[in-house]
Amino acid sequence: MSVFRFGRGDASTILGPLEDEVMKLVWSAQSSVTVAEMHSALEQEGRKLAYSTVKAVLSNLAAKGHLKKGSKGKANVFVPVMSEASFREKVVGEVLDALTQDYRNPLLVSLVDRLGADPKMLNELERLVAIKKSEGKRRG
Numbered sequence: 001m002s003v004f005r006f007g008r009g010d011a012s013t014i015l016g017p018l019e020d021e022v023m024k025l026v027w028s029a030q031s032s033v034t035v036a037e038m039h040s041a042l043e044q045e046g047r048k049l050a051y052s053t054v055k056a057v058l059s060n061l062a063a064k065g066h067l068k069k070g071s072k073g074k075a076n077v078f079v080p081v082m083s084e085a086s087f088r089e090k091v092v093g094e095v096l097d098a099l100t101q102d103y104r105n106p107l108l109v110s111l112v113d114r115l116g117a118d119p120k121m122l123n124e125l126e127r128l129v130a131i132k133k134s135e136g137k138r139r140g
Contacts, residue, residue, distance in 0.1 A: 014091050015066075021045070022057050023066060027084040032070070032077040 015023060025041045026033055033041075039054045058078050062069040066087070067078040082090070099107045115121040 015061075018047075018049075018057055019061055019066075021047070022054075022061065023080070023087075024084070026067065026078060026080050032072070032079040034072065034075045034077055036075070038078075 021042070022038060025038060025045075029037075029041075035051065035055045035058060038058060039049070039051050042049055042054060055076070058067060058076070059069065061067045062078060066081055068081055070077045070079070080087075096107075111125075115125050
């Protein structure tokens with residue numbers, strides 16, 4: 001997860017477009033998938049890819065830590081390491097960690113400016129800040 005492509009609304013901001021498509025299919029399967037199953041699913045989505053390409057993408061996603069690779073008989077099987085929601089939370093956390101480390105004040109100003117344009121979003125931010133403050137008081 002070293003490259004963040006800004007301006008997209010899906011996981012392809014972190015993954016490549018084909019990796020994003022494969023991950024969505026793996027997440028939707030809700031169980032382990034084989035290369036053949038993924039190849040078939042991609043064909044049903046209108047993607048004409050070589051079997052070896054699908055195998056390479058799945059193996060790359062496993063090498064990057066997004067999938068766990070195993071065996072079922074002679075077939076390689078792949079299962080997601082985390083849910084799609086957990087993946088998105090992790091990505092947001094990593095981006096915010098990097099931004100708060102190097103750009104804390106510009107990040108805060110930018111967030112407030114953007115959220116301030118929408119009263120509902122600003123109210124939600126205030127609500128979340130209040131919850132966080134009350135949690136801190138209970139601990140301290």
